Amino acid sequence: MAFRHCTVRLRPRPPPGGVEDTCGREAVAEKEKCKVTGLKDLQSVVKQGDIMLAGFFRLHSSKPSSIVTFRESPQQPDCFSFKSREFRYIMAMIFAIEEINNSLLLPNVTLGYMIYDACFNTHKAVKTTVNFIASEVIPMQENICKPRAIVGSASSSFSIIVGRLLGPFYVPQISSTATCKCLSDKKEYPSFLRTVPSDAFQSAAMARIVSHFNWVFVGALQDNDDYGKQGIAQFANEAEKKGHCLDFIETLPSVDEVDKMMKLGEDGTIGFALQRGSIPGFYEFLVNLRPFLQNSLCSENAFLLEFWEMTFNCSWSISTTKLRTCNCIDDLRNFKTEFTDVSHMRVTYSTYTATYALAHALHDLQQCIPGLGPLHNGTCAMITNFKSWQLLYYLKKVTFSIIKAETLFFDQNGDPPAVYEIVNWQKNNESALDFKVVGIFDSSYPQEQQLSFLSRDIVWNDGSRKVPSSLCSYPCEPGTRKAARKGEPLCCHDCIDCPQGQFSNETGSPPNNSPSGVKLLKQKHVVVQNKDSSSNEGKFITYNMLFFLMVVVAFIPAYISTQGKHTIITEMFAIVATAFAFLGCSFVPKCYKMYKKIK
Missing domain, CATH: 3.40.50.2300 (Response regulator)
Structure with a gap:
């Protein structure tokens, strides 16, 4: 699909050696609707519209910044290594805008775009965001192109920077790649949403x-x-x-x-x-791209010229290089490239849906009926002059479907399902x-x-389809019990024989670790005595239980803190102590009474 209009200011990368591109540095075929404020070291592609959407992508890599001495004007890091996949993300946004403009979703309204290359550099990210904020505070009568929302930025770290700057102005920011859980915090990032799940x-x-x-x-x-x-x-x-x-x-x-x-x-x-997604017509849109307009090398998309040079190993510059001169006869259909591979579109599809989310929010804003609107006193925002926070309200409430049956909506944190x-x-x-x-x-x-x-x-590491096991220790067989290994996770244990008086009759089940004294408590302690001694028996039983409670309170922490054979010694001590308690409290008083009677 060739571009049909050349209505914007182009900001292509300067050619090597300062040779002018044959397309020229600027092309304006009709009166601009608003003035685009930009920075000379930021590459961008712009197309005019009634409502401007900004895009923020990382089309290039950048070299690490050199140490700044401040003896001369600090230089921004150079951008290099054009990324075809990121260029496909950009084109997905442009394709979505072209579809929306040719549909009835926003009648009598045309969307435009201002797409910037952050070049994997935080300095450029900050500069671009400040440029957006400047357009937010400059009065509209200055005729400045004001981006009403931003698609991007290209990563969690960049989105954090951009989100903190845009948040106080409530400019909607919707990302197709940022997944950091931190961005769900609406106190820190009140205007951030995304079409990819949180980590x-x-x-x-x-x-x-x-x-x-x-x-x-x-x-x-x-x-x-x-x-x-x-x-x-x-x-x-x-x-x-x-x-x-x-x-x-x-x-x-x-x-x-x-x-x-x-x-x-x-x-x-x-x-x-x-999740992958399909975009009908997108492949044809990509392979039909041509860097020309009405028989001249003029394109709305400055990035397309650079992509053409990289893909076809040619140059638009009139120079003495050994590279052949680029032409418009070359056909992307004849080249298998990452750019035209639409078989596994994931981020590409998320970028596409992010653009449509903004369009549906604008649609809901446009369809508002005065007196029945969601704003104060039932008022509505005007599609020709609305505030950023008003669009943000509709964006948070939006629910829509594209192509597939899946429905996209955002939760209270701005996250999709x-x-x-x-x-x-x-x-x-x-x-x-x-x-x-x-x-x-x-x-x-x-x-x-x-x-x-x-x-x-699933094919596993041994080439089979049998699910591998992942255990530190196997379950203990009947007759044995677990003994924790010192300094290792709780999943790791040894299997040792159950001590005398305990049992384990199932694989993997814990043994009955109760001391014999517990079993003694379950038995009825019956002593045949005359009625006059019944009150004394009650006292003896009470003493038994109190002493037993003291043994148990001391036994539990001691048992937990010991390992291996020492646990058996601890159990034996508790059993013996409990037995002596019962014997002492029950029979010592009786023996004493018998002794006194005999004496």
Whole structure:
């Protein structure tokens, strides 16, 4: 699908050596509806509309910042390494806006966009956000393009920065990638929402899987960053609540992602993935992109020019380089690229739905009937002049469906229902990794129905389909009991013979550890005496019970704190002490009375 209008100011990356692009640095084919305020070191692509939506993506990587001496103007880190997958996310947002503008969802209203590249750099993230805030406080009569909401940012760490700056202004921010549990805190991030589940759901789902396979003794691996460490900490907490033990928590070294996946794949790994989605017409939209307009090299999308150079190994610059000159004859259909691979769209689909969530919120705002509105005294916001907090109200209340039967809505924390695909990493005949869906986790279902598995499709680390066991110790056989191992998790124990006077008649059941004195209490203590001595017998029984209680109170902590053979000694001491208590309290007074009578 070729771009049909060239109505905006372009901000392409300067070509090597300062040679001008043949497309030129600016192109304005018609009068701009508003003025775009930008920063010269921020790459962006803009298209005019009645309501402007901002996009915040990480299209490039950036080199670490050098030490600033402040003897000259500080330089921003260079951007490099164009990321085709991130470019697909950008195009998903643009495609959604084009669909919405060509539908009846927002009649008589056109959406525009201002999409920025944060370049994996916090300095640029802050600068872009401050630019958004500036447009919020500048009066509208200044004719400044004011983004009414933001799709992004591109990660949890960036969303935290952006969310804290935007929160006081209540500018809606909806992310398709940020998963940190911290962003659910509405006191800190009042205007943040997302179309991906919070990590809190993933940690709980991981613990549910461990319980599903009866894995009692497990280890955990985490990435060497806040995301990995916080996620595993939440998982450990959930697992321990369910009675599981963690043998270790190890940090993965910083290796290439592909190598890391291959190493884990050799272990028959199962993991979580965001739910895939399909976008009808999106593939045709991508492969029909062309960097030209009416026979000139002018495009609304400055990023497309850079993508074209990378994909077709050419250059738009008029220079003496050995690269061939780019042309518009090249066809993306003839190239198998990550950009045009729409078979496993996860973040792409989340970006698409985030854009539609804003459109549906605007639709509900536009359809408000004066006098029956949700605002103060039944008033409505005007689609041509509304406040950020008014759009945020509708966004939090929005409920809609796209394509599939799934319904998207947000809870009180701005989180959607958590839906994960459970995938098994399996090696194919070419020794490459395939990701086979073997289960689903859906938090919107009742708890007993949230996790569903196709266990027969899972290939484990030994190449079989038999579920491996994960125990520190096997259950104790009848006639033996558990003895905890000092310094090891509770799941680890030794099996030792039951001491005399105790029994265990089932595999894995705890032995009856009650001392014989307890059994003595269950027997009726009958002594035939005359009626005159009945009151004395009551006193003796009371003394028996008090002494027994003292022995029990001393026995319990002593028994818990001992291990191995020492537990048997403790039990024997308690039994003997209890027996002497009964004998002493019951018969010593009688023997004393008999002695006095004889004397």
